[in-house]
Amino acid sequence: MTDTIAALLASASPDAPAIGAPDRPWLSYAELADQTARTLSALHSAGVGRGDRVAIVLPNGPEMASAFVCVAQGAVTAPLNPAYKLDEFDFYLSDLKARAIVLPEGYDGPALEAAHKHNLAILHLSFAATDPAGQFTLAVQGTTGLAPDTAPADADDVALILHTSGTTSRPKIVPLLQRNVAASARHIGASLALVPQDRCLNMMPLFHIHGLIAAVLSSLAAGSSVWCTPGFDAMRFFGWLDTARPTWYSAVPTMHQTILQRSARNADIIARAPLRFLRSSSASLPAQVMLELAATFNAPVIEAYGMTEAAHQMASNPLPPRVQKPGAVGIAAGPALHIAHEVENHLLQGGTGEVVISGPNVTPGYEGNPEANAKAFFDADGLRWFRTGDQGSLDEEGYLTLTGRLKEIINRGGEKISPLEVDGVLMDHPAVQQVVTFALPHASLGEEVAAAIVLREGQEVDEAALRAFAATRLAAFKVPRRIVILPEIPKGATGKLQRIGLAQKLGLAP
Template identity: 30%
Template structure:
């Protein structure tokens, strides 16, 4: 097939890319050998060397094996960005397990669905999240719970002061070990770093990363060791000026998000970078202080975070000029956001990329130093092929709109226990296995791609996927709601925000505040509607399907008309 994008690769980016075929624990082992005394992690004043990180991962693997975790078992990790996440991830993989990334933002019902669907028998979580697990413990297959706290990773005297502060604020959760509950720190400290050797193959599933795709039903994308290693290596190949053993990555984007896991964690471990961990990316003051304290050189993120830094009153107090490169993912990057961020950092290269959970996730990005085209998601990464395909399944000519298909070593194995959905997402054609993105795109004659319409009905709020069906199902549990639809509206800060359109049952009333309060009790905060619209009925097709696109268009028109009217 023709690959016009190759002619626009920067010097040093390989035109022919072959992944190493390694497995994820090898990344950490090699960096521990090459950079044993270099700081691998920094966390609020405490540093961990690569030697220590490798030892702790092996100790944790021994602990899991002693607890009965066997190769292929699923281990759910529900942690923010902290040293325990990195140890848990690589330790579980060393034991031969499959990690299940579990969002700390999940409410109890969301956590229950994922534990049931994945069949996870081991759950690693922060003590503050334990009450959510207790609500569903009797209904899920979890046999062992490993609990840790932020204080476990803090230096003295912060580790002593943190519990006192949490108790004073009423946020402390006291979880006692016993029975099926274990303390993370005790497990790691009590083991020798000598796990039973487990043979791991590149085609083994390393990660179940849950995504709703376009259906709204969360499914676990099976990402193999080979997929995830390949995508980290593709990112390294793209960033031609990376300095092995010298970079500092500001890890604010969550590791439980596959973009954060690949670019902020796995890529950093691959190149022996120091990872400056930020447990709460919403705390912009903390993000700013960690950039200046760590002298971060790489800053992967999402547009919401860059925009927050652009507009925060404390930004001028911090030195951001050490940042050299940033790839923005998960949502469209506004041109003004990129322009202002570059000015604040003295010219850091902030470029937009594109990807999907099912592709580990990066498939396209703009050149770091070369021709960065406004409004474009850039060029396919090394080793990625891309087609724009018409309704007949054949490629269209450049400049024409079609569905974007991608293929490469980073494309998932399939969906966990969802053969039907896998068959819809993956297709054999033109001698390759293609991932059908569901996005409508255009490729120009130089091989730059532009997405012209997003996955049907998907809302991306602050970099997080929001699937309308999830929101609508909660809305429909309100006793006054007869019909409900959730759509995305433009939001200068989040990229998009959730808008709910409702028709109420005859004779019943409800307020917007009541609806949002109901949603907060059942949904993660970023999924809660920011605006609520009440209508006599919802527009539908002839077969009764709600016209979300029409609702979104009408709401956008009202937004645009309101300022003019005032």
């Protein structure tokens, strides 16, 4: 039982604050334990118990955080994006084989319609604005009709089920065991030296591994506190920073860049903020942004490398006095990390190849997908390795630098081009605020290089000047043939820039 979410919470001081939110009293660890008992009782009354799958469709905030933590101690959690349409809810509820769903009281949207279609037990969540953050009641509608196993979850039970993004094919189901998420929460806490006095400001979506594990569960595993916002909002960020008094926050690079745009007018708040560090994950942080963040907030910026199949964290830049290397995603921070041949099942000694990991936080395998598992896992040097799909290399100090997703590497007539390399060059132009390089279909070459750019406020530059600037630093075949300047680059549901399919989204490809 030591490798479970319940065990993670057991050592915290009962009276210590656990979960907070704007304009709400704090929920203590003792109150979180009471909330867990009430939640599991409600699940059991609906015929849902250990091993049963519970979809959670709630807006970002403290109730989503505590619902995940509470439900996961006696059933399987399956958080879903509340913005999904009916067809998406229909697919995911069916694919997950969900038995019940948690919905906000009064919700009458497509998730409810899909739940009725699949005969799910429905748990309506309600709370009062005066309640401690994350405290709620569940009203049960319907039952699965089966007597549940009411035993608490153990280390080998599934705690969390998520889908891969599925940009090019059917999304794969990623089951994460209690031991996987517990290990990852501990790894994150160790790499960030979290202590009970720390406080995380969470803005990440809580249907995503970054927010669930890196912000919520790692904080609770350390006996510290997490302050849950309704989601990222650049206009409200600095007010939250002043109110919550966090020692850290974690975000994706696009969020950090938006925060930087508003930092000058909020210098007084930054000066009194007790930030011990800033964390960035879920996409590569441009070196220029890392340096600007560190200078602006006078705090180290810890870039980490994570993915769903690893219950989030795989590598992390270390805290001072060890160095943070701009452009690198850090050193192994939990699982063993190596570079492997991109096709053959063996490890490489030096050079560039596919990043592979092995450790207690790694999923045992995709559910019901032996073909995907055969491609994703292999045995070498006495360990079972998972292929991340990322290309990169390790330096002599063990710092990992990513070249890019293997499926995002641009193949221009046989020449392989790293989008991250082109990003890095264009980000050095003084007028450029944000850039994403992507593949543009080409009739004879297969793919050509293109880039979408957002300019800094008040700056002007044209496509020809940007191409000329890139040509001074890149070989001719790497220089983007098309550069589009946009007010905003389209992002995915979690705030990440998405290279695949961007040419079609921007109307640049058939």
